[in-house]
Amino acid sequence: MKQIIMLILITFTTTNIFAYEFKLNKNDLNYIHNSAKKKFILNRLAKYQSLKKKVQNYSLIRKLSHINTFLNKTFSKYDIDANLSIDYWATPKEFLLQGFGDCEDYVIAKYFTLLELNIPKEKLYFAVVKVKGQKTNHMVLLYLENKNSTALVLDNLSFRILPFPKRKNLSPIFAFNEIDAYKLTKQKFTKKVKIDWGKEDKWNNLLTRVYKLNE
Secondary structure, rough: OOOOOOEEEOOOOOOOOOOOOOOOOOHHHHHHHHHHHHHHHHHHHHHHHHHHHHHHHOOOHHHHHHHHHHOOOOOOOOOOHHHHOHHHHHHHHHHHOOOOHHHHHHHHHHHHHHHHHHOOOEEEEEEEEEOOOOOOEEEEEEEEOOOOOOOOEEEOOOEEEEHHHHHOOOEEEEEEEOOOOEEEOOEEEEEEEEEEEEOOOOHHHHHHHHHHHHO
């Protein structure tokens, strides 16, 4: 995760609060049909759809664990290799069709998958963190029952879902979703913030591509 992001300590809200459904469009079907890895893609998509049906009525922790594990099995690949574009944020469909991505792509796919499984978006947050020993920032997905509860961490670097305080190698910076954004500690959210994305607002561009353009 290479982009430098600034925080402004003011109230932040967004109006991008829509329902989500994973569905293939004509461009997606053409991509699959013309791909040399067509069989692999179709197999991955079939397992993905089957998994969502299987876990629909699972308990919360089992649901989180199954989605985290399944998507973590997708191969990681740096943006500069995958798309010839620094810090490209892939939609869930792009991630699953291509079969690879970097940390934010895993988080995006997990977030929207859990929305389909009726996890409220108010309880899911993208979190930018520092990983001990690494120079660049990392992104994970947090589940919080409420703002005062301890967050559970879904991370492509781990198949285990643990409370944030037990992830000793992670240092939190800030977290955001479609509703608000906060600075945070491992124990709780602190100050509400607005994110200055710089020249390109990757977050709202992603929401537009997912919700409005069905990319």
